[in-house]
Amino acid sequence: MATRKCAFVQAINEALFQAMERDPNVIVLGEDVAGGAGQKEDAWGGVMGATKGLIGRFGAQRVIDTPISETGLVGMAVGAATTGLRPVAELMFMDFIGVCLDQLLNQAAKLRYMFGGKAKVPLVVRTMIGAGLRAAAQHSQTLYPMTTAIPGLKTVVPSNPYDAKGLLLAAIADDDPVIFCEPKSLYTMTGEVPEEFYTVPLGKAAVARAGGSVTIVACGKMVETSLAAAKSLAAEGIDAEIIDLRSLSPLDEDSVLASLGKTGYLVVVDEAPPRCGIAADISALAADKGFDLLRGPIRRVTSPHAPVPFSPVLEDAYIPTPARVVEAVHSALES
Amino acid sequence: MELSRERLLDTYRTMRTIRSFEQTLNELSQAGRVPGFLHLYAGEEAVAAGVCATLGADDYVTSTHRGHGHSIAKGVDLNAMMAEIFGKRSGVCKGKGGSMHIADLGKGMLGANGIVGGGIPLAIGAALSAKVRKTGSVAVAFFGDGATNQGAFHESVNIASILKLPVVFVIENNGYGEATPVAYHVNIPDLAARAVSYGIPGVVVEGMDFFDVFDKARAAVERARRGEGPTLMECKTYRYFGHYVGDPLTYRTKEEGEKVRATRDPLDAFEKRVVSSGKVTTSELRAADDQVARAIAEAVKFAEASPAPELADLLTDVYVQYSA
Numbered sequence: 001m002a003t004r005k006c007a008f009v010q011a012i013n014e015a016l017f018q019a020m021e022r023d024p025n026v027i028v029l030g031e032d033v034a035g036g037a038g039q040k041e042d043a044w045g046g047v048m049g050a051t052k053g054l055i056g057r058f059g060a061q062r063v064i065d066t067p068i069s070e071t072g073l074v075g076m077a078v079g080a081a082t083t084g085l086r087p088v089a090e091l092m093f094m095d096f097i098g099v100c101l102d103q104l105l106n107q108a109a110k111l112r113y114m115f116g117g118k119a120k121v122p123l124v125v126r127t128m129i130g131a132g133l134r135a136a137a138q139h140s141q142t143l144y145p146m147t148t149a150i151p152g153l154k155t156v157v158p159s160n161p162y163d164a165k166g167l168l169l170a171a172i173a174d175d176d177p178v179i180f181c182e183p184k185s186l187y188t189m190t191g192e193v194p195e196e197f198y199t200v201p202l203g204k205a206a207v208a209r210a211g212g213s214v215t216i217v218a219c220g221k222m223v224e225t226s227l228a229a230a231k232s233l234a235a236e237g238i239d240a241e242i243i244d245l246r247s248l249s250p251l252d253e254d255s256v257l258a259s260l261g262k263t264g265y266l267v268v269v270d271e272a273p274p275r276c277g278i279a280a281d282i283s284a285l286a287a288d289k290g291f292d293l294l295r296g297p298i299r300r301v302t303s304p305h306a307p308v309p310f311s312p313v314l315e316d317a318y319i320p321t322p323a324r325v326v327e328a329v330h331s332a333l334e335s
Numbered sequence: 336m337e338l339s340r341e342r343l344l345d346t347y348r349t350m351r352t353i354r355s356f357e358q359t360l361n362e363l364s365q366a367g368r369v370p371g372f373l374h375l376y377a378g379e380e381a382v383a384a385g386v387c388a389t390l391g392a393d394d395y396v397t398s399t400h401r402g403h404g405h406s407i408a409k410g411v412d413l414n415a416m417m418a419e420i421f422g423k424r425s426g427v428c429k430g431k432g433g434s435m436h437i438a439d440l441g442k443g444m445l446g447a448n449g450i451v452g453g454g455i456p457l458a459i460g461a462a463l464s465a466k467v468r469k470t471g472s473v474a475v476a477f478f479g480d481g482a483t484n485q486g487a488f489h490e491s492v493n494i495a496s497i498l499k500l501p502v503v504f505v506i507e508n509n510g511y512g513e514a515t516p517v518a519y520h521v522n523i524p525d526l527a528a529r530a531v532s533y534g535i536p537g538v539v540v541e542g543m544d545f546f547d548v549f550d551k552a553r554a555a556v557e558r559a560r561r562g563e564g565p566t567l568m569e570c571k572t573y574r575y576f577g578h579y580v581g582d583p584l585t586y587r588t589k590e591e592g593e594k595v596r597a598t599r600d601p602l603d604a605f606e607k608r609v610v611s612s613g614k615v616t617t618s619e620l621r622a623a624d625d626q627v628a629r630a631i632a633e634a635v636k637f638a639e640a641s642p643a644p645e646l647a648d649l650l651t652d653v654y655v656q657y658s659a
């Protein structure tokens with residue numbers, strides 16, 4: 001496959017183009033996904049340009065600017081998905097999920113099961129997550145633990161451009177509702193991305209770095225943080241293995257346990273706060289199904305139990321850093 | 336013109352302060368001296384100033400992501416606002432909220448808001464509180480044209496109408512929600528018409544004219560205070576800068592903005608009117624300009640010189656902590 005360097009946000013954009021190219025039932029809708037009144041060309045193409053060019057190529061029938069009505073737009077996508085379309089709805093910031101939660105929690109997530117398997121809801125909700133942009137408490141949250149906890153929803157968090165494209169294409173092809181979380185601070189990250197259509201399967205973790213001393217489990221932006229930590233750990237002879245979960249639901253339990261079998265030590269890094277988060281969930285998995293594999297205590301690195309602060313000094317102290325991951329690895333190995 | 340010379344000068348100072356505050360932040364932000372995202376209120380001064388001029392210190396307002404103007408008009412301290420926007424400990428919210436979350440409950444300013452439509456239910460809550468506690472206070476919800484498409488707006492207006500709550504809903508129709516023009520996002524020419532569905536008065540207001548805003552807001556606030564229920568005001572206005580600092584403004588023409596500035600500017604209109612009335616002189620207004628410029632320069636100096644929050648602040652104001 002021909003690959004070239006491409007930014008995360010372009011990888012998302014390319015996936016949308018290719019999905020729409022292949023399947024006329026794929027539509028994109030959201031606030032300012034085109035901008036400028038749904039004309040022939042976009043004014044914005046999304047607040048960060050992720051949907052740039054789509055309206056010019058596919059027209060206003062399939063690329064729909066909606067009013068600021070999250071319940072309406074997400075619910076409309078759920079209804080359209082249940083009746084033959086494959087909508088990709090944009091919920092600009094995941095923080096706004098509060099406005100439309102019913103349509104995801106009680107509608108999208110439940111229809112297939114409640115209706116005895118008769119309904120299919122091939123919906124993708126693309127949404128930005130994460131802190132670091134000085135966007136304060138209502139535009140910076142990492143809320144994937146919430147959707148991960150809801151049976152009936154799939155939750156995906158890419159950590160790099162290659163996975164962003166492949167996972168999004170897989171999510172669009174999937175017949176269940178997928179919450180596709182895009183760490184906004186990774187939008188400018190570049191990486192090798194094939195030009196062709198390809199998918200990265202949902203529910204499969206990746207080994208982001210192979211190693212034998214300790215298993216670090218992470219997702220999204222925290223993979224980058226963990227990789228930076230692994231680099232300094234390597235300098236002191238600690239060879240970390242990093243498991244990038246990629247999908248939080250379905251969860252690739254086997255990959256986590258396999259790595260734990262190799263290293264015996266576990267550190268989980270999560271940008272969400274500590275309670276009921278992914279770090280807690282993976283720790284429970286290890287304690288439950290991997291107890292015999294553990295050779296030391298599990299360590300968690302998370303954000304604190306607090307909203308995301310605005311002030312740069314506070315926000316920088318809020319987000320888990322490579323130094324904190326290194327410290328946690330030391331603590332896990334020393335105990 | 337029934338307003339006294341002093342009140343006219345006060346009003347002018349409020350509008351000029353908003354304008355200069357926003358112009359200054361635009362420059363500082365572009366120079367990279369302010370962190371985060373800024374949504375500037377310049378162009379819409381007459382709305383905040385006109386409505387807040389009808390309110391007392393015990394009345395409440397809820398605001399939006401574009402909240403600096405409401406804060407200034409409600410009397411929030413400039414230094415503390417500026418320091419908040421700079422993320423400093425001396426900020427009105429200790430630097431924890433930033434531009435989008437400025438709040439000063441003591442001044443009845445119940446917060447800017449990062450969620451479009453998020454403040455509207457809070458305003459009816461404040462109105463309910465005033466009604467039950469019999470304080471005589473009134474609440475005003477400021478929000479944009481875009482926010483009128485949220486369920487929170489319709490639910491709130493309906494509840495307020497059946498409970499006859501002392502609240503005024505103020506739509507700031509600046510023509511756009513982000514990059515989307517109003518003519519696209521609603522199917523009616525006047526948003527004030529939405530009042531019909533709730534059986535309350537809906538009033539179209541020339542939002543660039545302080546006096547029109549003031550007169551109509553006063554009627555709405557008096558009605559609310561008399562216990563007759565809410566009013567929906569639609570103030571037609573315009574935002575001079577982009578949706579946020581850095582917005583490429585690819586969805587509207589330069590001419591459109593220039594024309595509004597040349598023909599409808601709220602400060603120019605106010606000046607013309609008060610000077611021709613003979614109550615205030617041009618030189619008094621220029622002196623006010625100087626005074627405002629000094630206050631803003633002082634606020635920037637204060638903000639820049641203020642210390643950052645301490646790391647321990649990260650974990651205060653949350654009711655419980657779990658050790659790492």
Ligand SMILES: Cc1ncc(C[n+]2csc(CCOP(=O)(O)OP(=O)(O)O)c2C)c(N)n1
Nearest residue numbers: 096401449450451479480481482511512513
């Ligand atoms: C629930 C929610 N949806 C979307 C956004 C993103 N957003 C921020 S401001 C804005 C436009 C608001 O338009 P309007 O209400 O007209 O206010 P204006 O910006 O014009 O003052 C949007 C869509 C948000 N902050 N909250």
Ligand SMILES: [Mg+2]
Nearest residue numbers: 479480511512
């Ligand atoms: Mg607007």
